[in-house]
Amino acid sequence: MSLSRATITNIFVDNQSNLVSVIILLLIASISVASLFLAAFIWSVKTGQYDDEASPPVRILFDDFKK
Amino acid sequence: MSLLSTNTYVQCYHCGEDCDVHPILAHDKQFCCEGCRMVFEILNQNGMCDYYAISKNPGINQRIRVRENKFAFLDDGAIQQSLIVFKNDDETHISFYLPQIHCSSCLWLLENLHRLDDAIIRCKINFTRKEADIVFDQRFTSIRKIAELLTSIGYEPYISLKDIQHAKPTIDKSKIYKLGVAGFCFANIMLLSFPEYLGIDSKEQNLLVIFRYLNVLLSLPVFFYSGSEFYISAWKSLKHGFLNIDAPIVLSVIVTFCRSLYEVFTNQGVGYFDSMSGIVFFMLVGRVLQDKTYEQLSFERDYTSYFPIAVTKLKDKEEQTVPLPDIQLNDTLLIHSQELIPADGILTRGKALIDYSFVTGESIPVEKEMGEIIYAGGKQIGGNIELLVIKEVAQSYLTKLWNREELQKNKKDEERSFVHLLSRYFTWIFFAIAISAAVYWSFHDHAKMWTAATAVLIVACPCALLLSNTFTNGNILRRLGRNHFYLRNAQTIEDIANIDYIVFDKTGTLTTGEYHHIVYEGQPLNKEMKIKIASLAVQSTHPMSKAIASWLNESNRYELMVFEEFTGKGIEGIVENELIVLGSKTFVTDNALEKDIESTVYLKVGNTILGRFSFQNNYREKIPTLIKKLRNHYGLSVLSGDNDGEKKYLKDLLGHYANISFHQKPEDKLEAIQQLQRTGRKVMMIGDGLNDAGALKQANVGIAVTENSNTFTPASDGILQANQLHRLYTFIRLCKANKRIIMFAFIISILYNIVGLSFAVKGLLSPMKAAILMPSSTISILLITFGLSNLIAKKMSLK
Incomplete structure (x- = not known):
């Protein structure tokens, strides 16, 4: 039914080239996720989300007014 | 005559202030003045009374109404151009400074401005800067109308000469970006360096090489982008022939980077990329914390932020609005009540009562007759007056004072700190150590010479000093701000x-600059007499007269039979068949030989002088x-611009050595x-x-x-x-404690440096040791600076 423990170990450890490629895959994934966060941070600074820290928490409590 | 008691304190529904004796009633609510009631009516008609539900009595007192046509200057094309941020065919963006913004109700009301005027598309408030960014359709409304609308609901835009003369400063966010990039690279380099430190199977050498090259890649943005903050500052001060703390830091960063590159490309090791990016990251954090300024406050105001943007000029009996810089000699200006006098001139019409407290610190308004010179900077508090300009704005007494040469140069901020001096000693000592290590190894083991010397320079980075300095300063600034x-x-x-x-300074600094403190000397006054005096005093607009009326604290009033005001002298009137005179000593005693005593008002009833009111400045708590x-x-x-009425009191207070x-x-x-x-x-x-x-x-x-x-x-x-x-x-x-904390943290960091040095001179500073030393010294410095400064502030019972 499921993969035996030995098979899993086989995939990751025994086969040298497999280990390297998996780690590289993980590296790319982790760095790109981190870059996403960096981009999100720069975007949030650029759009002025830290300019005014007083009004947004109040503004969200106001009811919307339909014209 | 109404007989409302003053004991019951009635709060104005709009602004929350005391409604005095005669509150205005409307819609079952009480208002202190017509202005407040009018604002309420506007909001009520538009179904915007939520304004009063969000905060209690959120309004701004409207007792002093803004005169009509005040914003006529906003119809002027040139002024409009300087105020508009963006414009296209169907919308215009404009930003107003509204100093009255203070609570969440303000925010709500202003952001719902489109409900009061359909032509307004949206209005966004920046609460910290107290600015409203308004987008409107210029086909249906104008800047002037918007300014008038804002004024009608109690938020008068503040538009000053500065707005047309200077472009708005943009906030520099580059440091934050640099910090973000450095943080990202630092964290990833750390992660990729772990396998090296923790030991990795020799079979996986390929992997190690990949990690190393990735580290090189990740360190590039730190070295070239994030670090530029320090290169620029070091270069700037070097150009001025000054060695600031950033210079040794830059040297250290460059040495670290080059040596690390060399190690990686010659396949000798991992280099010190993690330490380098960590240092840059933490130093940037310190800088950002230290430089966080108070955006809502301005430390750079000059006279232009006080002066109006435009004034009314009279030409051939016609009023026209002209921008302030366009005023020329021999123009006739119409100065309205409560307006600032923009240029020196001769009074040609009207009675001037000028409040010079702004310029001279003299707290009592000065009365001027026709033909007298009025200097710029005073505020007219009487009625409208006309003024013949005798000096242009840029030549006026006040402006000239401002433009004095010695005030134009700014203090050189960064070159004064003791930190730079300290870092220089520090650097020289380390240079000496580096050279002696190099000399030593050149005799004993030539191969180790470069490693030892560069390792010393890596350790020599005075980043601990910079960190303790910036973090302590940042924390103290925040503490003081709180x-x-x-x-x-x-x-x-x-x-x-x-x-x-x-x-x-005395007036306004040591004292509150208001006349709350009145001392009456003379025959005691009964209630009847108090009412009579109050009825007379309330008739004049002179601040002293008003102060006496409120000091008497009587709510009842009698009708006056006769009332006359003598400018610069006093007032007299007949109340309930008695002649009452209030005024200066010469005026009341009718004897020109008597010497006037400043800040004193004499009282005469019938033919007898009953006593005198002396005004004393109210010293702050x-x-x-x-x-x-x-x-x-x-x-x-x-140093007081005021009269010497309180010389004795101040002498007692300051001791006899004080000047x-x-x-x-x-x-x-x-x-x-x-x-x-x-x-x-x-x-x-x-x-x-x-x-x-x-x-x-x-x-x-x-x-x-x-x-x-x-x-x-x-x-x-x-x-x-x-x-x-x-x-x-x-x-x-x-x-003062700030300096001691920095020194203490610095000594601790020197201990770390000694440990680092002992490895470095032996040529044994491995990347791993550096990677342990760097964060541990940084963290302990942070703990020391924050802990100590907070502890000291607490001991001084500061918030």
Whole structure:
């Protein structure tokens, strides 16, 4: 039914080239996720989300007014 | 005659102020004045009474109404152009400064501005800067109409000469970006360095090489982008022939980077990329914390932010609005009540009552007759007057004072700090060690020479000093800010710690500048008589007369049979068949030989002089205690533009060594400070008005005192809320503690450096040791600086 423990170990450890490629895959994934966060941070600074820290928490409590 | 008792305190529904004796009733609510009621009516008609539900009594008092046509100048094309941020065919963007914004109700009301005028597309408030960014359709409304709408609901836009003369400063966010990039790279380099430190199977050498090259890649943005912050500052000061703390840091960063590159490309090791990016990251954090300034406050105001943007000019009997810089000699200006006089001129029509407290500190308004010269900077508080311009705006007395050459140059901020001096010694010592290590190894083991020398230079980075400096400064700035003492920048902390002489302004600084304190000497007044005097006094608009009326605290009034006001002398009237005269001594006694006593009003009923009211300045709370503490440690002076009515009291307060001068003009104050500085004193000037502006700028530290952070303060190094003035001594002590904390943290960091050095000179500084030393020294410095500064602040019972 499921993969035996030995098979899993086989995939990751025994086969040298497999280990390297998996780690590289993980590296790319982790760095790109981190870059996403960096981009999100720069975007949030650029759009002025830290300019005014007083009004947004109040503004969200106001009811919307339909014209 | 209504007989409402003054004992019941009626709050205005709009602004929350005392409704006095005769509240205005409308919609079952009570208002203190017509203005407040009108704002309520506007909001009520538009179904916007939620305004009153969000905060209690959110309004701004409307007792002083803004005159009509005040914003006529906004129809002028050139002025419009300078105010518009963006414009296309169907919308215009404009930004107004609304100093009245103070609560969440304000926010709600202003952001729902489109409900009051359909042509307004949206309005967004920046609460900290108190600015409204308004987008509107210029086909259906105009800037003037919007300004008038805002005024009608109690938010009068503040538009000053500065708005057309200077472009708005943009906030520099580059440091934050650099910090973000450095953080990202630092964290990833750390992660990729772990396998190397923790040991990895020799079979996986390929992997290690990949990690190393990835580290090189990740360190590039740190070295070339994030680090540029330090290169620029080091280069700038080198150009001025000055070695600041950034220079050795840059040297260290470059040495670290080059050696690491060399190690990686010659396949010798991993290099010190993690330490380098970590240092850059933490130093940037420190800088950002230290430089976080108070955006809502301005430390750079000059006269242009006080002056109106435009004035009314009379030409061939017609009124026209002209921008201030366009005023020429021999123009006739119409100055409305409550307006500032923009240029020196001769009064040609009307009765002027000029409040010069702004310029001279003299607290009593001056009355001027036709033909007299009125200087710029005064505020007309009587009716409308006409003025013939005799000097252009740029040539006026006040403006000229401002443009004095010695005030134009800025203090060189960064070159004054002791930190730079310390870092220089530090650097020389390490250079010496590096050279001796290199010389030693060149004899014993040539291969180790470069490793040892570069390792010393890596350790030699005075980043610990920079970190302890920036983090302590940042924390102290925030602590002071929490106690309503806002400093312009971190250097000011050190300047405050170094002062040895304090100069105070009197009016508005030591005193509140209002006449609350009236002493009556003479025959006692019964209730009947008090009502009579109050009925007379209330008729005049003179501040002293008004103050007497309110001091008498009688709500009933009699009808006056006759009333006459003599400008500059006094008032008289017949109340209930009795002649009452209030005024100066010469006027009341009718004897020109009598010498007038300043700040005193005499009272005559019938033919007998009953007594006199003397006005005393109201000293701020706990000022005597503050002065007693300060005079043991500092030289003290009081420079007052006011009359010398309180000389004796001040002498007692300040001790006999203190120098107390009265009738000081703005330039006298400036020269007094210069005089002190020539004798080697480090002077702190504490003042509040434009009259102190020159002295504030000239002093080593200029502190502006303000009633609340909404009011305008002249250019200064710090802004202190008036009710905190009595804690000045505590603030100074905290600034002094700042230096000791930095030194302490620095000594701790030197201990780490000695450990690092002992490895480095032996040529044994491995990347792993560096990677342990760097964060542990950083973290312990952070703990020390935050812990100590908070502990000391707490001990001084500061918030």
